[in-house]
Structures are given as structure tokens and as C-alpha cells.
Amino acid sequence: MNRKQRAKERREKRREDISLLRTIPYSDHERWWTSDTVAVVTGANRGIGFEIAHQLAFHGLTVILTSRVTGVGEEAAKVLQEGGLSVVFHQLDIVDPSSIEAFSKWIKETYGGIDIVVNNAGVNFNAGSDNSVEFAEKVIATNYYGTKNMIKAMIPLMRPSDSGARIVNVSSRLGRLNGRRNRIGNIDLRKKLEDDESLSEELIDQTMNTFLEQVKDGSWKEGGWPQVFTDYSLSKLAVNAYTRLMWRTLSERPEGHKIYVTCCCPGWVKTAMTGWAGHTNPEEGADTAVWLALLPGPSISGKFFAERREINF
Structure with missing residues (x-):
């Protein structure tokens, strides 16, 4: 059997697994959530985010589907509502602090709090072999700072429970x-970022700022940054590092107030972001994020997953 045939078999097996996930409910022992459990999914008007919202709602949760653009978000929510799912739309632009503040206020007034947040919203302006950094500032602002600001805003809203609340960050192997192949060439910086003792929010921010400064002065190619999808890769590196940092911080919370934080790579998915050139469909891409959001127990916290398997940061 050649490589392409093996890859095809793996994709078919994943489709079978996802089909099974949809048709067989979780056991009573595994099912810690109810219809009152509230999950927020950012960037959920299309693609992976839409499918994450779809699958969570299918499992019986109340899902708040968010989108930067109101019209498309309302239409996406309507599609799921017409399927009998408990989905509510609210506008949210994760790069706008006032939008996050308004959303947080609405959450508190409407639901009192949330139980799950899936940070899916993100942007990428390169396709194929392109590696322009023309939009680097927007990519970093959205994928890293937007995600970080959402986490900070949502933590005070996460409701106490014996099962713990969940934060799932949709990231990337890149x-x-x-x-x-695609890693930071500066060994000293890499060691600092991988060392839990030296890792800090200031270090992550400074790494992003250094890159953006080099983009502005044209020296970024000599900076030792990832060579493929450079701005996108760095934004996701920051998300991964911040996930580890938050795990360290949140692990100190007492029982009954636990918040488990993970990140995952959906793979190269056929969506608008990839120019529809991916290997897998949105249903498969959403699977690991949904699995992490619903998996019982603390064993996943602070880890990075792809295809339901833990991988190294």
C-alpha cells in the first residue's frame, strides 16, 4: 500500500469516527453537561467555527455563535436553529476591546456566565507558497492578541462547577x-519560550513586537523566524505559548472553580482561509476542538492536540 492509499484510509477512518460521534450519544458517566451548559464559539459564521458550533449544539449544549459581521452571523445561527439546535447569535469582533466588553456584559446579563469558550476566530492572508508579511500586524492582532483578550474577558464569566470550565484555543502545528521545519531559528529565544520558568506574557508579547518591528524595517527575513506562513505561524506560536502560560496560572484554582485550557490543530481544512485547498473537511477539522470541549476530567489541560492525539508544543 502506497503513501496516498494509507492517507486516504486514514481520512476515511476519521470520517467514520466523526459519523459515530454524531450518532452515538455520550454515556451518562461521560456526559457532564446539560442543555443549560453555555458554550461560546468565536468566528463561527463559517468553516471550522460553524462546524464546532454545530457539533456542540448537536450534543445538547446551548451555543453562542459569534461573528464579526452581524448579517452573516445571524444567517449562520438561523441555519442551525432551523435544525432544532439551541444556538444564539451575538456580534463579536475580538480585535475591538469595546466589542469584547459589550459581549461580556451581555453574557452576564443574559446567562450569568459561561462554561466553555472555543477561541476559533483568526485570519491568514497567504495561500499556497505565498509568504507575504504585508498584513502581519493584523494577523498578530487577531490571532494572538484577540484570542488573549478574549481569554482574559471570559475567565471571570466562567461558572464554578465540579466538572470545571473549558477554554479551547484553535491553533496550528505551524x-x-x-x-x-517551521520553527524559530533563535535558539536562545526558543529555549526561553519552551521553559515554563521563563515563559511569561511579557516574553510572548515582546517576541511578537520584535517580529513586527523587523517587518517594519524590512529585516524580518534575517530574524530567524519561521520560513512558511511566517506571520500566521508566529501568531499561533504565541497562542500555544499563552495556552501553556494560562494552564500554569489556572491550575492553581481551587476545586469547584477549575478552568481547563487546551489548544489544538484542526489540520489543513477546506475552508475560505485555505482557499479551499485543504485535505480535510470542516466536520473533521472541528472534531478535536469539540472533543476537548466535552472530554471529562483535567488530564487534557495545558496540552496541544491534533486528531485527538497529544503532540509536542
Whole structure:
């Protein structure tokens, strides 16, 4: 059997697994959530985000589907509502602090709090072999700072429970610190970022700022940054690092107030972001994020997953 045939078999097996996920409910022992459990999904008007909202609602949760653009978000929510699912739309632009503040206020007034947040919203302006950094500032602002600001805003809203609340950050393998190909060339910086003792929000922010400064002065190619999808890869590296940092911080919370935080790579998915050139469909891309959001127990916290398997940061 050649490589293409094996890859095809793996994709078919994943489709079977997802079909099974949809048709067989979780057991009473595994099902810690109810219809009152509230999950927020950012960037959910299309693609992976829409499918994450779809699958969570299918499992019986109340899902708040968010989108930067009101019209398309309302239409997306309507599609799921017409299927009998408990989905509510609210506008949210994660790069706008006032939008996050308004959304947080609405959450508190309407639901009192939330139980799950899936940070899916993100942007990428390169396709194929392109590696322009023309929009680097927007990519970093959305994928990293927007996600970070959402996490900070949502933590005070996460409701106490014996099962714990969940934060799932949709990230990418391209953001791995020690990937064999697409990694930071500066060994000292890489060691600082991978060391839990030296890792800090200031270090992550400074890494992003240094890159953006080099973009502005044209020296970024000599900066030792990832060589493929450079701005996108760095934004996801920051998300991965911040996930580890938040795990360390949140692990200190007492029982009954636990918040478990993870990140995952959906793979190269056929969506508008990839120019529909991916290997997998949105249903498959959404699977790991949904699995992490619903998986019982604390064993997943602070880890990075792809295809339901833990991988190294």
C-alpha cells in the first residue's frame, strides 16, 4: 500500500469516527453537561467555527455563535436553529476591546456566565507558497492578541462547577516551537519560550513586537523566524505559548472553580482561509476542538492536540 492509499484510509477512518460521534450519544458517566451548559464559539459564521458550533449544539449544549459581521452571523445561527439546535447569535469582533466588553456584559446579563469558550476566530492572508508579511500586524492582532483578550474577558464569566470550565484555543502545528521545519531559528529565544520558568506574557508579547518591528524595517527575513506562513505561524506560536502560560496560572484554582485550557490543530481544512485547498473537511477539522470541549476530567489541560492525539508544543 502506497503513501496516498494509507492517507486516504486514514481520512476515511476519521470520517467514520466523526459519523459515530454524531450518532452515538455520550454515556451518562461521560456526559457532564446539560442543555443549560453555555458554550461560546468565536468566528463561527463559517468553516471550522460553524462546524464546532454545530457539533456542540448537536450534543445538547446551548451555543453562542459569534461573528464579526452581524448579517452573516445571524444567517449562520438561523441555519442551525432551523435544525432544532439551541444556538444564539451575538456580534463579536475580538480585535475591538469595546466589542469584547459589550459581549461580556451581555453574557452576564443574559446567562450569568459561561462554561466553555472555543477561541476559533483568526485570519491568514497567504495561500499556497505565498509568504507575504504585508498584513502581519493584523494577523498578530487577531490571532494572538484577540484570542488573549478574549481569554482574559471570559475567565471571570466562567461558572464554578465540579466538572470545571473549558477554554479551547484553535491553533496550528505551524506554531510549534520545535517543529522540524517551521520553527524559530533563535535558539536562545526558543529555549526561553519552551521553559515554563521563563515563559511569561511579557516574553510572548515582546517576541511578537520584535517580529513586527523587523517587518517594519524590512529585516524580518534575517530574524530567524519561521520560513512558511511566517506571520500566521508566529501568531499561533504565541497562542500555544499563552495556552501553556494560562494552564500554569489556572491550575492553581481551587476545586469547584477549575478552568481547563487546551489548544489544538484542526489540520489543513477546506475552508475560505485555505482557499479551499485543504485535505480535510470542516466536520473533521472541528472534531478535536469539540472533543476537548466535552472530554471529562483535567488530564487534557495545558496540552496541544491534533486528531485527538497529544503532540509536542
